[in-house]
Amino acid sequence: MDTFDVALLLLRLGVGVTFAAHGAQKAFGWWGGPGREGWRGAMGKMGFRPAGLFAGLSTGIELVGGLFVAVGLVTPLAAAALVAQSVVIIGQVHWQNGFFNGKGGYEFPLSLGLGAVVVLLLGAGAWSLDSVLGFALDPNARAALVVLGLVGGALALGVPRLGSNRTASHA
Secondary structure, three states: OOHHHHHHHHHHHHHHHHHHHHHHHHHHOHHHOOHHHHHHHHHHHOOOOOHHHHHHHHHHHHHHHHHHHHHOOOHHHHHHHHHHHHHHHHHHHHHHHOOOHHHOOOHHHHHHHHHHHHHHHHOOOOOOHHHHHOOOOOHHHHHHHHHHHHHHHHHHHHHHHOOOOOOOOOO
């Protein structure tokens, strides 16, 4: 039993299942989450237009991307999407509250995002569907996906600022 692969599996499960649980809150209203309509309204209040499109994208990235990272399926692509989502979560919601999670800061989403970066850079490991299927990307491609995730998240942050107030209160 290779301790590296065990550690990577645990990291994938922790990051992936946590993201998927947040996506399930948005999609299904589970565990006190807002559900689809509540999340669409929240995205509208944050200024994302069209709110339904961005609500669906963010929900899908967290739910599907999280599950894919957890099981190790097309892991670099799923992890890159989660990196982008982390950038949006931090920049749109938590940055202005400072670092600590207790005050609504970015500590928690930063930790999840960094976990996604580590999984992306290292690959899924031996205990993954990627390993079974023979799916792998070279280290340069994985590094490029980190950059793509960061840039994609930054571009998505620009969307609510186009033609609407960032703190718009209408849905």
